[in-house]
Amino acid sequence: MSDLKQAQHDRMKTISLGLVVVVGIACAALLVRWIDTVRPPADPNAIDERLYLDGKTARRMSLGFNGLAADWYWMRSLQYVGRKIISVPEDVVIDDLHQLNLKLLAPLLDTATTLDPQFLDPYEYAAIVLPAVDVQEAIRITQKGIEANPNAWRLYHQLGYIYWQQQNYQAASETYGRGAQIPGAPSWMEAMKAKMSADGGSRATARELYMRMYEQSAEDQVRDMARRRLLQLDSLDQRDALRKLLNAYQARVGKCPSSWKELDHLFRAVGTPTDASSAPLDPTGAAYILKSGVCEVELNPKSEIIVK
């Protein structure tokens, strides 16, 4: 009998302690929620707080864990840019983030690449995102990548891209030329050298460059940027063609068409995709807007095509 009582007592004790654990965890979770509501909001400037360690010091202190530390700085760079992008309401493209005040991005990428100089993705990110923030740092980090990885032709492609953006076509041509000499570099690097030299500012060169970037990059954000830039170039070509049509119509009829319907037969003849109201569609499927007053074609505000 006493054994039975003892067993019951033990069971009650187990149940009671289990309840204390479960209820205690629930109470702790509720308290955390309460504290979250009472605690003053985090300092919005904390995200931009200067790094405590530079790359060389971080590498020295990493005790052989430098690869993991580089991964951490790389992921921190992505999170840093991601948080800034989320904080602005408008649609942004990663090669034009100057309005986001990304002052910590260069030190983060510099530290990641100093910790692991063979880690190529941060160099690519620096070449794409940094020029809008600090072009000298973008060039410095990419050149550092070339010094550490002299056989990585992609880094020459990325440095050439930075020079092209700066409209320094001569430097871009030279960079593509040096990259083309590397064993294993694709033949288009040599072609790009010639294009940069002869016709660096043309839309065809831009198209070729973004096409290669889209093909070569493993980074989703970079591929998305290249895709959107290619759509923008397509849209620019379409708008030029539409302007020509409008000018031809105006020259023939003596006035600008009041609606796209008046050009419907022409669109059909050249196979331009249109919506139900005969408005031509941009590459993202949004209808172009006709400004009949000035005989001009404009992007639809709902369109995903990049304006700048």
Add this chain to the structure above:
Amino acid sequence: MAEAINRADTAASISESNTRAGTRNGRLWRVTAIARNAFREAVRDRVLYNLVLFVLLLTGASVFIGELSGGQERKVIVDLGLSAMLLFGVFIAIFVGVGLVYKEIERRTIYAVFSKPVGRGEFLVGKYFGLCVTLLLNVAVMGVGVSLALVYVKGGWDPLILTIWPAVLLIYMELMLLTSIALLFSSFSSPALSALLTFFVFIIGHFSADLKSLAGSLGSNSARWLFTGLYYLLPNLANYSFITPAAHGQAPSAGLVLLTALYSVVYITVILAAATLIFSRRNFK
């Protein structure tokens, strides 16, 4: 209970080895018996439970890291997996290594062991190899874990699997060296101090390149000699760091691995000899 089992195991193993004591392999048998016992003790002390944490870490990383790393999950998995392997191994080497001798003294089982014809050197070397076997098992299972995580992330065979194993071997050599240092310190000091000193050696060992450059930049001859001496005296653990290149698909050359293995053998031999020298003079009364 576990203590009684350990004592019975040790006594039984040594008695068995003593029957062979007259043979040429008697010493080897005694060392093997002590090593086997040290391994069993480590398993009973749940040292291998760290593998559960490691598996959870890698599983979490394999599933979630793709979201955070911008398409670099394979590199992150190798970096994370091999770094965790080194870190967990260092903790085992330090915290288990410093207790190898101390626990035997504290439990007074060392008197039972030394009442048999077992040399102090044999005892130390046996304990050392016991922990090395534990670490080998730990590192091998973790290596398989990293390989499986790579297969999961890639959705099939990944060539990185071939390049991580030489790095795993180098990590294991580093852990063997660190274990010998922990054993050396524990042969004459308390576990807490031994752990601290071994951890310092681990840190300084990874700074050895700085010692060399510091020696080169100093004006004073005596300071230059001091730091150059320290550079050659302290273990150069940077030689074993091949995690980052492994994550980029680069394997160390066979020559480098062999030289590093030779360096490990020489250094471990020196450390174990020094530990035996100190331990032999220790009075347990």
